[in-house]
Amino acid sequence: MTTDDMAVDVEGLTKSFGRVHALRGLDLRVPAGQVTGFLGPNGAGKTTTIRILLGLLKADGGRASMLGGDPWSDAVRLHKNIAYVPGDVMLWPNLTGGEAIDILCRLSGPLDVKRKQTMLERFELDPTKKARAYSKGNRQKVALVAALASNAQLLLLDEPTSGLDPIMEAAFTESIREVKAQGRSVLLSSHIFAEVEKLADRITIIREGATVETGTMAELRHLTRTRVTVVLDQGADGLATMPGVHDFATSDGHITFAVDEAELPTVLTAVAARGPRSLVANPPSLEELFLRHYGDEMAALSAGSKK
Amino acid sequence: MTTAGRAPIAAPRTTHIARSADQRSPADRFAGLGTMVRLVLRRNRVRLIVWLVVLVGMYQYIVSYYKSVFPTQQSLDDFAKLSNTPGIRALTGLSPAANTMGGAVWTKGWMTVVLALAIGVMFLVTRSGRADEEAGRTELLRSRVLGVHAYSVASWLVNGGLCVAVGVFIALVSIGGSLDPAGTGAAGSLASDSSASESGQSPGRCRRPPAAPTRSARPSSSCSTYSA
Numbered sequence: 001m002t003t004d005d006m007a008v009d010v011e012g013l014t015k016s017f018g019r020v021h022a023l024r025g026l027d028l029r030v031p032a033g034q035v036t037g038f039l040g041p042n043g044a045g046k047t048t049t050i051r052i053l054l055g056l057l058k059a060d061g062g063r064a065s066m067l068g069g070d071p072w073s074d075a076v077r078l079h080k081n082i083a084y085v086p087g088d089v090m091l092w093p094n095l096t097g098g099e100a101i102d103i104l105c106r107l108s109g110p111l112d113v114k115r116k117q118t119m120l121e122r123f124e125l126d127p128t129k130k131a132r133a134y135s136k137g138n139r140q141k142v143a144l145v146a147a148l149a150s151n152a153q154l155l156l157l158d159e160p161t162s163g164l165d166p167i168m169e170a171a172f173t174e175s176i177r178e179v180k181a182q183g184r185s186v187l188l189s190s191h192i193f194a195e196v197e198k199l200a201d202r203i204t205i206i207r208e209g210a211t212v213e214t215g216t217m218a219e220l221r222h223l224t225r226t227r228v229t230v231v232l233d234q235g236a237d238g239l240a241t242m243p244g245v246h247d248f249a250t251s252d253g254h255i256t257f258a259v260d261e262a263e264l265p266t267v268l269t270a271v272a273a274r275g276p277r278s279l280v281a282n283p284p285s286l287e288e289l290f291l292r293h294y295g296d297e298m299a300a301l302s303a304g305s306k307k
Numbered sequence: 308m309t310t311a312g313r314a315p316i317a318a319p320r321t322t323h324i325a326r327s328a329d330q331r332s333p334a335d336r337f338a339g340l341g342t343m344v345r346l347v348l349r350r351n352r353v354r355l356i357v358w359l360v361v362l363v364g365m366y367q368y369i370v371s372y373y374k375s376v377f378p379t380q381q382s383l384d385d386f387a388k389l390s391n392t393p394g395i396r397a398l399t400g401l402s403p404a405a406n407t408m409g410g411a412v413w414t415k416g417w418m419t420v421v422l423a424l425a426i427g428v429m430f431l432v433t434r435s436g437r438a439d440e441e442a443g444r445t446e447l448l449r450s451r452v453l454g455v456h457a458y459s460v461a462s463w464l465v466n467g468g469l470c471v472a473v474g475v476f477i478a479l480v481s482i483g484g485s486l487d488p489a490g491t492g493a494a495g496s497l498a499s500d501s502s503a504s505e506s507g508q509s510p511g512r513c514r515r516p517p518a519a520p521t522r523s524a525r526p527s528s529s530c531s532t533y534s535a
Contacts, residue, residue: 054450056449074332076452077335083450086446090447103342104447107452108451156450
Protein backbone atom coordinates (compact mmCIF):
# COMPACT_ATOMS: atom_id res chain seq x y z
CA MET A 1 0.00 0.00 0.00
CA THR A 2 1.25 3.49 -0.78
CA THR A 3 1.28 6.40 1.62
CA ASP A 4 -1.78 7.89 -0.09
CA ASP A 5 -3.88 5.00 1.11
CA MET A 6 -2.87 5.68 4.69
CA ALA A 7 -4.86 8.03 6.87
CA VAL A 8 -2.09 7.82 9.44
CA ASP A 9 1.44 6.72 8.72
CA VAL A 10 3.84 6.80 11.64
CA GLU A 11 7.32 5.37 11.51
CA GLY A 12 9.97 5.23 14.21
CA LEU A 13 8.27 7.88 16.32
CA THR A 14 10.19 8.89 19.45
CA LYS A 15 9.20 11.20 22.28
CA SER A 16 10.84 11.74 25.63
CA PHE A 17 9.67 13.68 28.63
CA GLY A 18 12.89 14.45 30.43
CA ARG A 19 14.42 11.07 31.18
CA VAL A 20 11.26 9.13 30.50
CA HIS A 21 11.11 7.63 27.02
CA ALA A 22 7.41 7.59 26.23
CA LEU A 23 7.85 6.46 22.63
CA ARG A 24 10.82 4.46 21.36
CA GLY A 25 10.39 4.08 17.64
CA LEU A 26 6.68 3.46 17.38
CA ASP A 27 5.21 2.36 14.05
CA LEU A 28 1.52 2.80 13.35
CA ARG A 29 -0.48 2.74 10.15
CA VAL A 30 -4.16 3.45 9.75
CA PRO A 31 -5.28 2.50 6.24
CA ALA A 32 -7.90 4.84 4.78
CA GLY A 33 -11.45 3.60 5.18
CA GLN A 34 -10.56 1.10 7.88
CA VAL A 35 -10.82 0.85 11.63
CA THR A 36 -7.48 0.30 13.31
CA GLY A 37 -7.41 -0.90 16.89
CA PHE A 38 -4.67 0.49 19.10
CA LEU A 39 -3.91 -1.59 22.16
CA GLY A 40 -1.38 -1.42 24.90
CA PRO A 41 -1.16 -1.51 28.68
CA ASN A 42 -1.48 1.69 30.67
CA GLY A 43 1.45 3.98 30.04
CA ALA A 44 2.47 2.24 26.82
CA GLY A 45 2.30 5.50 24.86
CA LYS A 46 -1.14 5.37 23.21
CA THR A 47 -2.25 8.80 24.37
CA THR A 48 1.17 10.31 23.65
CA THR A 49 0.93 9.00 20.08
CA ILE A 50 -2.55 10.45 19.64
CA ARG A 51 -1.43 13.79 21.06
CA ILE A 52 1.42 13.91 18.60
CA LEU A 53 -1.03 13.16 15.81
CA LEU A 54 -3.20 16.03 17.06
CA GLY A 55 -0.25 18.42 17.05
CA LEU A 56 -0.57 18.97 20.81
CA LEU A 57 2.89 17.49 21.32
CA LYS A 58 5.89 17.62 19.07
CA ALA A 59 7.69 14.39 18.30
CA ASP A 60 11.41 14.22 19.08
CA GLY A 61 12.16 12.02 16.11
CA GLY A 62 10.70 9.70 13.53
CA ARG A 63 8.20 10.38 10.81
CA ALA A 64 4.51 11.00 11.23
CA SER A 65 2.06 11.91 8.52
CA MET A 66 -1.68 12.22 8.80
CA LEU A 67 -4.06 12.67 5.86
CA GLY A 68 -1.01 13.55 3.79
CA GLY A 69 0.16 16.39 6.04
CA ASP A 70 2.48 16.97 8.96
CA PRO A 71 0.59 16.72 12.26
CA TRP A 72 2.60 19.56 13.83
CA SER A 73 3.05 22.19 11.13
CA ASP A 74 -0.25 21.60 9.30
CA ALA A 75 -2.27 21.11 12.50
CA VAL A 76 -4.94 23.72 11.85
CA ARG A 77 -5.53 22.66 8.24
CA LEU A 78 -5.60 18.96 9.12
CA HIS A 79 -8.00 19.44 12.00
CA LYS A 80 -10.78 20.33 9.56
CA ASN A 81 -10.87 16.64 8.74
CA ILE A 82 -10.28 15.21 12.17
CA ALA A 83 -12.50 14.43 15.10
CA TYR A 84 -11.06 13.52 18.47
CA VAL A 85 -12.60 11.91 21.53
CA PRO A 86 -10.40 11.79 24.64
CA GLY A 87 -10.81 9.16 27.34
CA ASP A 88 -11.49 11.78 29.97
CA VAL A 89 -13.66 14.63 28.76
CA MET A 90 -13.49 17.89 30.69
CA LEU A 91 -16.20 20.47 29.98
CA TRP A 92 -17.03 23.98 31.17
CA PRO A 93 -19.24 23.48 34.24
CA ASN A 94 -21.53 26.44 33.54
CA LEU A 95 -22.16 25.62 29.89
CA THR A 96 -24.78 23.10 28.84
CA GLY A 97 -23.80 19.98 26.93
CA GLY A 98 -25.50 21.37 23.83
CA GLU A 99 -23.51 24.60 23.99
CA ALA A 100 -20.25 22.67 24.35
CA ILE A 101 -21.16 20.54 21.31
CA ASP A 102 -22.02 23.66 19.29
CA ILE A 103 -18.73 25.37 20.14
CA LEU A 104 -16.71 22.28 19.23
CA CYS A 105 -18.60 21.71 15.99
CA ARG A 106 -18.52 25.37 14.98
CA LEU A 107 -14.73 25.41 15.32
CA SER A 108 -14.48 22.74 12.66
CA GLY A 109 -16.85 24.31 10.17
CA PRO A 110 -20.58 24.69 9.74
CA LEU A 111 -22.66 22.67 12.16
CA ASP A 112 -24.83 19.92 10.70
CA VAL A 113 -27.88 20.34 12.94
CA LYS A 114 -29.72 17.28 11.68
CA ARG A 115 -26.76 15.02 12.23
CA LYS A 116 -26.20 16.44 15.69
CA GLN A 117 -29.84 15.76 16.54
CA THR A 118 -29.56 12.16 15.31
CA MET A 119 -26.50 11.58 17.47
CA LEU A 120 -28.08 13.23 20.53
CA GLU A 121 -31.04 10.89 20.18
CA ARG A 122 -28.89 7.86 19.58
CA PHE A 123 -26.78 8.49 22.68
CA GLU A 124 -29.81 9.64 24.70
CA LEU A 125 -28.04 12.80 25.81
CA ASP A 126 -29.99 15.73 27.24
CA PRO A 127 -28.19 18.76 25.77
CA THR A 128 -30.01 21.28 27.99
CA LYS A 129 -28.29 20.18 31.21
CA LYS A 130 -25.30 22.08 32.55
CA ALA A 131 -22.05 20.16 32.24
CA ARG A 132 -21.58 20.19 36.02
CA ALA A 133 -24.67 17.99 36.29
CA TYR A 134 -23.32 15.38 33.87
CA SER A 135 -21.87 12.07 34.98
CA LYS A 136 -18.61 10.76 33.53
CA GLY A 137 -20.51 8.80 30.91
CA ASN A 138 -22.58 11.80 29.88
CA ARG A 139 -19.48 14.00 29.49
CA GLN A 140 -18.07 11.25 27.31
CA LYS A 141 -21.24 11.34 25.23
CA VAL A 142 -20.81 15.08 24.65
CA ALA A 143 -17.42 14.48 23.02
CA LEU A 144 -18.76 11.49 21.09
CA VAL A 145 -21.73 13.44 19.72
CA ALA A 146 -19.45 16.35 18.76
CA ALA A 147 -17.08 13.97 16.98
CA LEU A 148 -19.71 11.86 15.25
CA ALA A 149 -21.78 14.86 14.14
CA SER A 150 -18.83 15.98 12.05
CA ASN A 151 -17.81 14.86 8.60
CA ALA A 152 -14.24 14.20 9.67
CA GLN A 153 -12.23 11.91 7.43
CA LEU A 154 -10.31 10.53 10.39
CA LEU A 155 -11.57 9.83 13.88
CA LEU A 156 -8.98 9.62 16.65
CA LEU A 157 -10.65 7.87 19.56
CA ASP A 158 -8.73 7.49 22.81
CA GLU A 159 -10.66 5.04 24.96
CA PRO A 160 -13.90 6.64 23.78
CA THR A 161 -16.30 4.39 25.65
CA SER A 162 -14.83 4.72 29.13
CA GLY A 163 -17.75 5.30 31.48
CA LEU A 164 -20.44 4.38 28.94
CA ASP A 165 -23.07 1.79 29.81
CA PRO A 166 -23.43 -1.34 27.60
CA ILE A 167 -26.43 0.09 25.71
CA MET A 168 -24.44 3.18 24.76
CA GLU A 169 -21.49 1.02 23.81
CA ALA A 170 -23.79 -0.69 21.34
CA ALA A 171 -24.79 2.74 19.98
CA PHE A 172 -21.10 3.56 19.69
CA THR A 173 -20.41 0.33 17.80
CA GLU A 174 -23.25 1.12 15.40
CA SER A 175 -21.91 4.63 14.82
CA ILE A 176 -18.40 3.43 14.08
CA ARG A 177 -19.75 0.89 11.59
CA GLU A 178 -21.57 3.75 9.82
CA VAL A 179 -18.40 5.83 9.77
CA LYS A 180 -16.55 2.92 8.24
CA ALA A 181 -19.29 2.31 5.69
CA GLN A 182 -18.87 5.92 4.56
CA GLY A 183 -15.22 5.20 3.83
CA ARG A 184 -13.85 7.23 6.72
CA SER A 185 -10.95 6.05 8.88
CA VAL A 186 -10.82 5.39 12.59
CA LEU A 187 -7.99 4.96 15.06
CA LEU A 188 -9.55 3.26 18.06
CA SER A 189 -7.52 3.05 21.22
CA SER A 190 -9.36 0.96 23.76
CA HIS A 191 -9.08 -1.36 26.68
CA ILE A 192 -12.25 -3.21 25.81
CA PHE A 193 -11.03 -6.14 23.75
CA ALA A 194 -14.48 -7.24 22.65
CA GLU A 195 -15.08 -3.80 21.20
CA VAL A 196 -11.81 -3.69 19.30
CA GLU A 197 -12.28 -7.26 18.12
CA LYS A 198 -15.75 -6.41 16.82
CA LEU A 199 -14.81 -3.19 15.06
CA ALA A 200 -11.17 -3.24 14.07
CA ASP A 201 -9.92 -4.39 10.68
CA ARG A 202 -6.34 -4.12 11.76
CA ILE A 203 -4.80 -4.08 15.20
CA THR A 204 -1.57 -2.61 16.49
CA ILE A 205 -0.35 -3.68 19.88
CA ILE A 206 2.28 -1.49 21.52
CA ARG A 207 4.32 -1.91 24.66
CA GLU A 208 6.61 0.59 26.34
CA GLY A 209 6.50 2.96 23.40
CA ALA A 210 7.25 0.47 20.63
CA THR A 211 5.04 -1.59 18.33
CA VAL A 212 5.16 -5.28 19.22
CA GLU A 213 2.52 -6.67 16.90
CA THR A 214 0.49 -5.38 14.03
CA GLY A 215 -1.84 -6.93 11.51
CA THR A 216 -5.38 -8.18 10.97
CA MET A 217 -7.00 -10.43 13.56
CA ALA A 218 -6.32 -13.39 11.25
CA GLU A 219 -2.65 -12.44 10.98
CA LEU A 220 -2.36 -12.02 14.73
CA ARG A 221 -3.93 -15.43 15.26
CA HIS A 222 -1.35 -16.98 12.99
CA LEU A 223 0.90 -19.36 14.90
CA THR A 224 -1.38 -19.28 17.88
CA ARG A 225 -3.48 -22.06 19.30
CA THR A 226 -7.16 -22.80 19.16
CA ARG A 227 -8.75 -23.94 22.38
CA VAL A 228 -10.98 -27.00 21.94
CA THR A 229 -13.41 -28.47 24.45
CA VAL A 230 -15.04 -31.82 23.55
CA VAL A 231 -17.06 -34.60 25.12
CA LEU A 232 -16.03 -37.88 23.53
CA ASP A 233 -18.07 -41.13 23.56
CA GLN A 234 -15.12 -43.39 22.87
CA GLY A 235 -12.53 -41.89 25.19
CA ALA A 236 -9.59 -39.68 24.39
CA ASP A 237 -6.91 -42.35 24.09
CA GLY A 238 -3.94 -41.14 22.14
CA LEU A 239 -5.22 -37.60 21.67
CA ALA A 240 -2.92 -36.13 24.28
CA THR A 241 0.19 -37.38 22.54
CA MET A 242 -0.75 -36.18 19.04
CA PRO A 243 1.58 -33.57 17.56
CA GLY A 244 0.35 -30.00 18.07
CA VAL A 245 -1.82 -30.79 21.10
CA HIS A 246 -0.99 -28.85 24.28
CA ASP A 247 -2.36 -28.30 27.76
CA PHE A 248 -4.41 -31.50 27.65
CA ALA A 249 -6.82 -31.75 30.58
CA THR A 250 -9.84 -33.85 31.47
CA SER A 251 -12.46 -32.83 33.96
CA ASP A 252 -15.91 -34.31 34.46
CA GLY A 253 -15.91 -35.93 31.01
CA HIS A 254 -14.99 -32.66 29.29
CA ILE A 255 -11.69 -32.80 27.51
CA THR A 256 -9.91 -29.50 26.98
CA PHE A 257 -6.78 -28.85 24.99
CA ALA A 258 -5.08 -26.30 22.77
CA VAL A 259 -4.12 -27.07 19.17
CA ASP A 260 -1.53 -25.41 16.96
CA GLU A 261 -3.20 -23.78 13.96
CA ALA A 262 -1.24 -25.97 11.55
CA GLU A 263 -2.28 -29.24 13.21
CA LEU A 264 -5.94 -28.34 13.59
CA PRO A 265 -7.27 -30.42 10.61
CA THR A 266 -5.41 -33.58 11.67
CA VAL A 267 -6.45 -33.27 15.31
CA LEU A 268 -10.11 -32.57 14.44
CA THR A 269 -10.16 -35.62 12.18
CA ALA A 270 -8.92 -37.69 15.11
CA VAL A 271 -11.56 -36.13 17.36
CA ALA A 272 -14.30 -36.90 14.81
CA ALA A 273 -13.26 -40.60 14.76
CA ARG A 274 -13.78 -40.76 18.53
CA GLY A 275 -17.48 -39.82 18.39
CA PRO A 276 -17.73 -36.34 19.82
CA ARG A 277 -21.04 -35.49 21.50
CA SER A 278 -20.24 -31.82 21.87
CA LEU A 279 -17.46 -29.68 20.50
CA VAL A 280 -16.50 -26.10 21.16
CA ALA A 281 -13.54 -24.57 19.39
CA ASN A 282 -12.46 -21.02 20.23
CA PRO A 283 -9.85 -19.16 18.25
CA PRO A 284 -7.65 -17.09 20.55
CA SER A 285 -9.43 -13.91 21.52
CA LEU A 286 -7.74 -10.57 21.25
CA GLU A 287 -7.54 -10.60 25.01
CA GLU A 288 -5.47 -13.78 24.95
CA LEU A 289 -3.21 -12.37 22.25
CA PHE A 290 -2.76 -9.21 24.24
CA LEU A 291 -2.14 -11.03 27.48
CA ARG A 292 0.41 -13.21 25.73
CA HIS A 293 2.40 -10.11 24.79
CA TYR A 294 1.88 -8.56 28.15
CA GLY A 295 2.62 -11.90 29.83
CA ASP A 296 6.01 -12.04 28.10
CA GLU A 297 6.84 -8.77 29.69
CA MET A 298 5.78 -9.98 33.11
CA ALA A 299 7.85 -13.12 32.63
CA ALA A 300 10.87 -11.08 31.54
CA LEU A 301 10.50 -8.83 34.55
CA SER A 302 10.20 -11.68 37.02
CA ALA A 303 13.12 -13.51 35.37
CA GLY A 304 15.15 -10.32 35.66
CA SER A 305 14.41 -9.97 39.34
CA LYS A 306 15.50 -13.56 40.03
CA LYS A 307 18.99 -12.95 38.68
CA MET B 308 18.89 5.72 30.28
CA THR B 309 17.12 4.20 33.21
CA THR B 310 15.99 1.05 31.49
CA ALA B 311 19.28 -0.81 31.10
CA GLY B 312 18.79 -4.54 31.42
CA ARG B 313 15.35 -4.72 29.86
CA ALA B 314 16.25 -6.63 26.75
CA PRO B 315 12.99 -6.62 24.73
CA ILE B 316 12.78 -2.84 24.46
CA ALA B 317 13.98 -1.21 21.28
CA ALA B 318 16.38 1.69 21.73
CA PRO B 319 14.99 5.06 20.64
CA ARG B 320 15.60 5.72 16.99
CA THR B 321 17.32 8.90 16.03
CA THR B 322 15.72 9.88 12.73
CA HIS B 323 14.86 13.55 12.89
CA ILE B 324 11.85 15.37 11.58
CA ALA B 325 12.56 17.55 8.58
CA ARG B 326 13.38 21.16 9.44
CA SER B 327 10.59 22.50 7.24
CA ALA B 328 8.05 20.88 9.54
CA ASP B 329 9.19 22.93 12.53
CA GLN B 330 7.27 26.06 11.67
CA ARG B 331 3.55 26.41 11.83
CA SER B 332 1.80 28.59 9.34
CA PRO B 333 1.37 32.15 10.71
CA ALA B 334 -1.94 32.48 8.87
CA ASP B 335 -3.40 29.76 11.06
CA ARG B 336 -2.53 31.36 14.38
CA PHE B 337 -5.88 33.07 14.85
CA ALA B 338 -8.18 30.47 13.28
CA GLY B 339 -11.37 30.13 15.31
CA LEU B 340 -11.03 33.56 16.98
CA GLY B 341 -14.71 34.46 16.58
CA THR B 342 -15.92 31.22 18.15
CA MET B 343 -13.50 31.66 21.03
CA VAL B 344 -14.73 35.21 21.69
CA ARG B 345 -18.22 33.77 21.90
CA LEU B 346 -17.03 31.07 24.28
CA VAL B 347 -15.27 33.56 26.58
CA LEU B 348 -18.32 35.84 26.56
CA ARG B 349 -20.70 32.96 27.18
CA ARG B 350 -18.63 31.54 30.02
CA ASN B 351 -18.11 34.87 31.75
CA ARG B 352 -21.25 36.81 30.89
CA VAL B 353 -22.46 37.03 34.49
CA ARG B 354 -18.99 37.80 35.84
CA LEU B 355 -18.41 40.55 33.27
CA ILE B 356 -21.74 42.22 34.05
CA VAL B 357 -21.14 41.98 37.80
CA TRP B 358 -17.69 43.58 37.53
CA LEU B 359 -19.08 46.37 35.35
CA VAL B 360 -22.08 47.09 37.59
CA VAL B 361 -20.10 46.91 40.83
CA LEU B 362 -17.24 49.16 39.67
CA VAL B 363 -19.40 51.77 37.96
CA GLY B 364 -21.92 51.60 40.80
CA MET B 365 -19.14 52.16 43.34
CA TYR B 366 -17.96 55.21 41.41
CA GLN B 367 -21.50 56.55 41.15
CA TYR B 368 -21.92 56.02 44.88
CA ILE B 369 -18.75 57.99 45.63
CA VAL B 370 -20.01 60.85 43.44
CA SER B 371 -23.38 61.10 45.16
CA TYR B 372 -21.91 60.57 48.63
CA TYR B 373 -19.22 63.24 48.22
CA LYS B 374 -21.78 65.71 46.97
CA SER B 375 -23.56 65.41 50.28
CA VAL B 376 -20.34 65.33 52.36
CA PHE B 377 -18.65 68.34 50.70
CA PRO B 378 -21.46 70.81 49.98
CA THR B 379 -19.23 73.94 50.14
CA GLN B 380 -15.96 75.06 48.55
CA GLN B 381 -14.58 75.45 52.07
CA SER B 382 -15.10 71.73 52.78
CA LEU B 383 -13.45 70.81 49.46
CA ASP B 384 -10.45 72.99 50.33
CA ASP B 385 -10.14 71.25 53.69
CA PHE B 386 -10.30 67.84 51.98
CA ALA B 387 -7.64 68.92 49.48
CA LYS B 388 -5.38 69.98 52.35
CA LEU B 389 -5.89 66.63 54.07
CA SER B 390 -5.24 64.77 50.79
CA ASN B 391 -1.95 66.60 50.36
CA THR B 392 -0.36 64.86 53.34
CA PRO B 393 2.35 62.25 52.56
CA GLY B 394 0.35 59.31 53.93
CA ILE B 395 -2.81 59.93 51.92
CA ARG B 396 -0.80 60.88 48.85
CA ALA B 397 1.03 57.58 48.99
CA LEU B 398 -2.25 55.69 49.25
CA THR B 399 -4.36 57.47 46.66
CA GLY B 400 -2.16 59.85 44.68
CA LEU B 401 -3.10 63.49 44.46
CA SER B 402 -5.39 65.05 41.92
CA PRO B 403 -4.03 68.07 40.08
CA ALA B 404 -7.21 69.88 41.06
CA ALA B 405 -7.75 68.41 44.48
CA ASN B 406 -9.99 71.22 45.68
CA THR B 407 -12.74 70.59 43.13
CA MET B 408 -15.55 68.02 43.36
CA GLY B 409 -14.04 66.07 40.46
CA GLY B 410 -10.65 66.09 42.16
CA ALA B 411 -12.11 64.84 45.44
CA VAL B 412 -13.95 61.98 43.73
CA TRP B 413 -10.79 61.13 41.80
CA THR B 414 -8.76 61.05 45.02
CA LYS B 415 -11.25 58.73 46.66
CA GLY B 416 -12.32 56.52 43.81
CA TRP B 417 -9.81 56.27 41.03
CA MET B 418 -7.28 54.04 42.73
CA THR B 419 -9.96 51.77 44.17
CA VAL B 420 -11.78 51.31 40.89
CA VAL B 421 -8.64 50.83 38.85
CA LEU B 422 -7.07 48.34 41.25
CA ALA B 423 -10.31 46.40 41.50
CA LEU B 424 -10.59 46.35 37.72
CA ALA B 425 -6.98 45.21 37.39
CA ILE B 426 -7.54 42.39 39.84
CA GLY B 427 -10.80 41.44 38.13
CA VAL B 428 -9.10 41.27 34.74
CA MET B 429 -6.34 39.18 36.24
CA PHE B 430 -8.90 36.65 37.47
CA LEU B 431 -10.63 36.62 34.11
CA VAL B 432 -7.39 36.18 32.18
CA THR B 433 -6.44 33.26 34.41
CA ARG B 434 -9.90 31.75 34.14
CA SER B 435 -9.76 31.64 30.35
CA GLY B 436 -6.09 30.76 30.27
CA ARG B 437 -4.06 28.55 32.52
CA ALA B 438 -6.98 27.47 34.69
CA ASP B 439 -8.78 26.12 31.64
CA GLU B 440 -5.65 24.47 30.37
CA GLU B 441 -4.82 22.83 33.68
CA ALA B 442 -8.34 21.46 33.97
CA GLY B 443 -7.82 19.80 30.56
CA ARG B 444 -10.62 21.73 28.90
CA THR B 445 -8.45 23.14 26.13
CA GLU B 446 -7.59 19.70 24.81
CA LEU B 447 -10.91 19.21 23.04
CA LEU B 448 -10.73 22.75 21.64
CA ARG B 449 -7.21 22.29 20.37
CA SER B 450 -8.17 19.08 18.58
CA ARG B 451 -10.40 21.28 16.42
CA VAL B 452 -9.56 24.03 13.94
CA LEU B 453 -8.09 26.42 16.50
CA GLY B 454 -5.08 28.66 15.98
CA VAL B 455 -2.41 28.65 18.66
CA HIS B 456 -3.17 32.25 19.76
CA ALA B 457 -6.91 32.33 19.14
CA TYR B 458 -8.06 31.54 22.67
CA SER B 459 -5.69 33.95 24.45
CA VAL B 460 -6.43 36.75 21.98
CA ALA B 461 -10.17 36.16 22.41
CA SER B 462 -9.75 36.40 26.18
CA TRP B 463 -7.69 39.61 25.78
CA LEU B 464 -10.34 41.15 23.52
CA VAL B 465 -13.18 40.40 25.94
CA ASN B 466 -11.24 41.66 28.97
CA GLY B 467 -10.15 44.73 27.05
CA GLY B 468 -13.80 45.29 26.23
CA LEU B 469 -14.67 45.16 29.92
CA CYS B 470 -11.97 47.75 30.70
CA VAL B 471 -13.19 50.08 27.94
CA ALA B 472 -16.80 49.66 29.08
CA VAL B 473 -15.88 50.48 32.69
CA GLY B 474 -13.93 53.53 31.49
CA VAL B 475 -16.78 54.76 29.29
CA PHE B 476 -19.35 54.36 32.06
CA ILE B 477 -17.07 56.17 34.55
CA ALA B 478 -16.78 59.03 32.07
CA LEU B 479 -20.56 59.09 31.71
CA VAL B 480 -21.02 59.10 35.48
CA SER B 481 -18.46 61.91 35.77
CA ILE B 482 -20.14 63.98 33.06
CA GLY B 483 -23.57 63.18 34.51
CA GLY B 484 -22.41 64.30 37.95
CA SER B 485 -20.97 67.55 36.54
CA LEU B 486 -17.59 66.70 38.02
CA ASP B 487 -15.58 68.64 35.44
CA PRO B 488 -14.46 72.03 36.76
CA ALA B 489 -16.07 74.95 34.94
CA GLY B 490 -14.44 75.79 31.60
CA THR B 491 -12.75 72.39 31.03
CA GLY B 492 -15.60 70.69 29.21
CA ALA B 493 -15.57 66.90 29.64
CA ALA B 494 -11.75 66.65 29.51
CA GLY B 495 -11.41 65.43 33.08
CA SER B 496 -14.14 62.82 32.69
CA LEU B 497 -12.60 61.50 29.50
CA ALA B 498 -9.17 61.41 31.14
CA SER B 499 -10.65 59.24 33.89
CA ASP B 500 -12.15 57.02 31.22
CA SER B 501 -8.94 56.43 29.34
CA SER B 502 -6.80 56.05 32.45
CA ALA B 503 -9.19 53.50 33.94
CA SER B 504 -9.39 51.56 30.67
CA GLU B 505 -5.64 51.56 30.23
CA SER B 506 -4.78 50.60 33.78
CA GLY B 507 -7.33 47.84 33.86
CA GLN B 508 -5.77 46.25 30.80
CA SER B 509 -2.21 46.31 32.07
CA PRO B 510 -2.38 43.04 33.99
CA GLY B 511 -4.05 41.48 31.00
CA ARG B 512 -1.11 42.51 28.90
CA CYS B 513 1.40 41.24 31.40
CA ARG B 514 -0.17 37.81 31.57
CA ARG B 515 -0.99 37.36 27.93
CA PRO B 516 1.05 34.85 25.95
CA PRO B 517 3.58 34.95 24.39
CA ALA B 518 4.91 36.66 27.51
CA ALA B 519 6.70 34.16 29.74
CA PRO B 520 4.09 31.55 30.61
CA THR B 521 3.37 31.19 34.30
CA ARG B 522 3.59 27.76 35.82
CA SER B 523 0.36 27.88 37.74
CA ALA B 524 -3.00 29.55 37.65
CA ARG B 525 -2.00 31.96 40.41
CA PRO B 526 -1.76 35.60 39.37
CA SER B 527 1.82 36.71 39.04
CA SER B 528 2.65 39.28 41.68
CA SER B 529 4.88 41.39 39.48
CA CYS B 530 1.88 42.46 37.47
CA SER B 531 -0.50 43.12 40.31
CA THR B 532 1.46 45.97 41.83
CA TYR B 533 0.43 49.26 40.41
CA SER B 534 1.99 52.62 41.06
CA ALA B 535 -0.18 55.70 40.76
